[in-house]
Amino acid sequence: MKIEIISEGQTEEKVCSKIVKILNIENLVPLDPDFKKKPNAESGGKDKLNELIRTKLREILKEQTVNFLILRDLDSHDGETEASILQSLTGVLQSFFAEREIQTTVNLLPHSIYPNIYMLEIIDLDFRLSLHIATKKWKKDFIKSTIDDYVLELALRQATINKLATKISIPPKRISAKITQEIPDLLKANADGQNDLVEAKDYVRLYAAILKLHTSPAVFAQKVMANANEEDIRDVFAALISAFEFVSSSPQA
Known part of the structure; x- marks a missing residue:
């Protein structure tokens, strides 16, 4: 039994790579080498992700049995709901069958x-x-x-902060306060009360800047997963781990 992971971007890829190692899952379909070149949901819209699902189903299920794990964000600012995501995916699958x-x-x-x-x-x-x-929503x-x-959330666990902060002069116990309160308050005061930090990715970039990583959210996620305790990873990503466990086993009659 193989497992195919389909996600909206590279951050999910980095998160899943660590979880796969923790769960000792070896039967993954290899990542498409052209993945980074293809339009994903962030750059090409949700229809692109649905088309990728259709393509993967057609390509893979012709030759072997493959279980699928699909990761989706919830873009509520665009009117997206869990129900609309379910409806969309159900339509793709029903059409395929x-x-x-x-x-x-x-x-x-x-x-x-x-x-x-x-x-x-x-x-x-x-x-x-x-x-x-x-x-x-953090x-x-x-x-x-x-x-x-x-x-x-994982990056702000104290054990993760302690490992990530080894190369900067700010005491680890002060980092969380700077990211969650001090700098956001300063930014808001200098922007006449307007809040430019409207999603988690904004705080991720702020966190990376404080650590002098100057890197993308995806690479930051990779560093966080590498430096977090397994117990914290299992706690924060408990639902995703459960999804992995479901597709890692074959259906029982």
Whole structure:
């Protein structure tokens, strides 16, 4: 049984790479070498992601059985909802199975513990699919929910800060206050009360600047995952880990 991971961008790729190692998952479909060149949901719209899902289904399921893990952000600022994501993905899957003349009903069911995880199991096809929707907002007034919210939470765990802060002069105990309160307040005061920090990625970039990393959110995520304690990773990404575990095993009759 192989597992194909489909996500909106490279940050998810870095997060999943670490989780795969923690869970000792070896049966992954190799990452497409042209992945970074292809339009993803950030640059090409959600339709591009749906088309990628269709393409992967057609290419892979012709030759072997592959389970799928799909990661989606929740762009609530654009009117997107969990229901609309489910409807879109259900349409893609139902259309695919119809093309193959497979009589089945696509019914993505919510996880019993993690409501942002949806699962599909088709026993006759030995097929499983799990959808992880990023519903966490590190701050309730953020305009959308993304994988960066999870990365930011992990990055602000004290154990992670202690390891990331080894090359700067700011005491580790002061870093969290600077990122979450002092600098945001200063920026807001200098912008006549307007808030330019509207999503987790903005705080991620601020965090990276304080650490003098001068890097992209995806590379920052990679560094955070590499320096975080496994216990913290399992806590912050408990839902995603559960999604991985679901698609890592074959359906049971």
